[in-house]
Amino acid sequence: MFSLKGKSAVITGGGSGIGRAISVLFAKQGAVVHIIELNSDAATETLNEINDGVNAEAVAYSCDVSNQTQVLDIFNKIGNIDILVNNAGIAHIGKADTTSEEDFTKIFNVNVKGAYNCLYASLPVMKKNGAGVVLNMASIAAIVGITDRFAYSMSKGAIYAMTLSVARDYMADGIRCNSISPARVHTPFVDGFIAKNYAGKEAEIFDKLSKSQPIGRMGAPDEIASMALYLCSDEAGFITGNDYPVDGGFIKLNN
Structure with a gap:
């Protein structure tokens, strides 16, 4: 179960944390893993972990996901894409009246535009194939109010909404789209x-x-990666347009 053998998986922000855990697990399950990461040293560390643990195929690309030209160039080099995991993102502390325009724009460009750029580049390939899986990394901040996280919450709320939109628009093309909303990991x-x-x-x-x-x-990165594996596997073929909180009870039990 949960084999990704023969699948080509693109994982953004795969150089550390959740992205690294997803990259390693997907490689272990047989996927050809394409890591998109701004920090080339971090990406190399992930590749080393993959190659040390299993006989897998993985490639890393240095790329700023907020730059559409760079993203399109990398995705053209990758070619076939079966799975896209939009994981790259940055955080920010601030309320609406303490968040500078510069910081707001930076959060938007990386967290929201970055995901859009990767969708823009990969969806035509998936449509041509007649199948594909998109997994977006949202957050509990998209669902509940988190103190001093105005811009970050904005960006993750956008990811949540984009997930539903993509799931609806590309259902007839055989493309599934879901999101995960972690609490603190x-x-x-x-x-x-x-x-x-x-x-x-x-x-x-x-x-x-x-x-x-x-x-x-x-939470632990491996716990998020396990949910990602399920949602991107054929065993989850009946699941689309949903968000999955992996939150230690934060949303429902935090009274």
Whole structure:
């Protein structure tokens, strides 16, 4: 079950955290993995992990997903695409009146336009094939209010809506589209985020953020990757136009 043998999978932001976990797992399950990552060193680390664990085929491409010209060039080089995982994204702290125009635009360009650029490049290929799977990485911030996350929530709300739109528009072409909405997941990104914004209070903030999930901890990248594998596999062939919170009870149980 859950074999991706013979599938060509494009994973954006595959150099670390959730993206790396998805890349490694998809390779293990037989997919030819194409990692799109701005940080070439991080992408190389993911490739090394893939090659160290299994006899798999994986390629990395240095690309800024917010730049459509770069994205189209890379996708043309990749050629056939069976699976697209729109995972690349950045975070931001701020309310509506404390978020600068520059920061708002940056979040939009990476999180929203970046996903659009990859959809724009891959959907014609999937339509030609008569089949395909798109998985977008949304967030609980798309569904519930999160303090001081105005721009980030905006971007993930857009991802949630884009998921439904793509699922509806390309159903007749044999293309499925779903999203995952994680709560806080313990990645190097989170550690760097805490260090940057809460210097000297790292342990306190980490504990606080961990306990904000009713289950009492942050998620692990592998747990998100497992859901991604299911949704991108043939076993999920009857599933489209849905969002799946992987949130330790955050949305429903955080009373």
